[in-house]
Amino acid sequence: MVHQLELPSSYLNYNGIMRKPIIIANWKMNFLRDQANLYVKKLIKKLGNKENIEVGIASQDLFLTDLIKLTENTPISIVAQNAYWENFGPFTGETSPKALANVGVDYVMLGHFERRELFNETNSTVNLKVRTALNNGMDVIVDVEELEQVAPVLEGVSEEQMQQIIIGFEPTFAIGTGMSASTKGAEDVAEQIRKTVRKLYGSDVADSTRILYGGSVNRDNLKSLIKQKDIDGVLVGKAALDFQSFWELVEIIENSL
Numbered sequence: 084m085v086h087q088l089e090l091p092s093s094y095l096n097y098n099g100i101m102r103k104p105i106i107i108a109n110w111k112m113n114f115l116r117d118q119a120n121l122y123v124k125k126l127i128k129k130l131g132n133k134e135n136i137e138v139g140i141a142s143q144d145l146f147l148t149d150l151i152k153l154t155e156n157t158p159i160s161i162v163a164q165n166a167y168w169e170n171f172g173p174f175t176g177e178t179s180p181k182a183l184a185n186v187g188v189d190y191v192m193l194g195h196f197e198r199r200e201l202f203n204e205t206n207s208t209v210n211l212k213v214r215t216a217l218n219n220g221m222d223v224i225v226d227v228e229e230l231e232q233v234a235p236v237l238e239g240v241s242e243e244q245m246q247q248i249i250i251g252f253e254p255t256f257a258i259g260t261g262m263s264a265s266t267k268g269a270e271d272v273a274e275q276i277r278k279t280v281r282k283l284y285g286s287d288v289a290d291s292t293r294i295l296y297g298g299s300v301n302r303d304n305l306k307s308l309i310k311q312k313d314i315d316g317v318l319v320g321k322a323a324l325d326f327q328s329f330w331e332l333v334e335i336i337e338n339s340l
């Protein structure tokens with residue numbers, strides 16, 4: 084699935100470049116099955132067939148197939164929060180990226196700070212995971228906490244495969260703390276990330292790659308974050324745990340278009 088190429092031709096962003104805004108609710112390890120399904124049913128109802136904004140739900144693996152079924156023929160994207168770097172084998176407890184692609188997951192999120200911090204993931208393991216997921220045709224949201232992680236996690240990713248990549252910038256100090264980066268601070272790093280992508284892959288790729296900000300996003304800071312020229316969307320943790328609070332964020336992005 085290559086979202087950048089699926090935009091309605093009427094959708095133009097900065098300088099005529101098409102980058103569809105995206106908001107992802109990262110549920111992390113929260114909710115039970117019924118709560119997850121109810122949340123997504125509410126989202127389907129509210130969202131209708133809106134095409135000017137992409138909305139994703141990053142759920143723990145157990146609920147993914149339920150959610151894929153529920154969101155069939157809707158614009159909602161279903162996101163896995165992790166995957167392994169092998170497709171099959173004796174890796175007890177791991178999730179195969181090939182199996183995620185096989186059941187119809189839209190994106191896999193890789194390299195989230197909590198994976199690095201709590202499960203010892205490194206640039207090189209994240210890079211292995213990114214390449215295996217891409218080779219399975221999956222779209223990848225690759226998370227970085229700092230600019231220096233961008234080049235190592237993308238090593239070996241081809242120019243063509245960059246169409247399947249979204250980069251999420253989530254500064255460590257802002258994740259789950261209630262202390263978001265300043266709008267200028269977030270935009271400065273997003274701009275640097277785009278410059279790095281430009282250096283590695285050229286202008287066409289840099290101009291079409293979506294860059295997201297994550298870290299204590301809420302209704303007060305989102306309005307200005309989403310107006311920044313290099314921030315194409317957000318990853319939301321805490322403020323997405325309550326459906327109404329998440330929906331307010333979706334509306335803020337919509338109203339900013």
Ligand SMILES: O=C[C@H](O)COP(=O)(O)O
Nearest residue numbers: 109258259298299320321
């Ligand atoms: O992926 C989402 C981030 O970890 C942000 O979480 P937060 O909004 O609770 O800070």
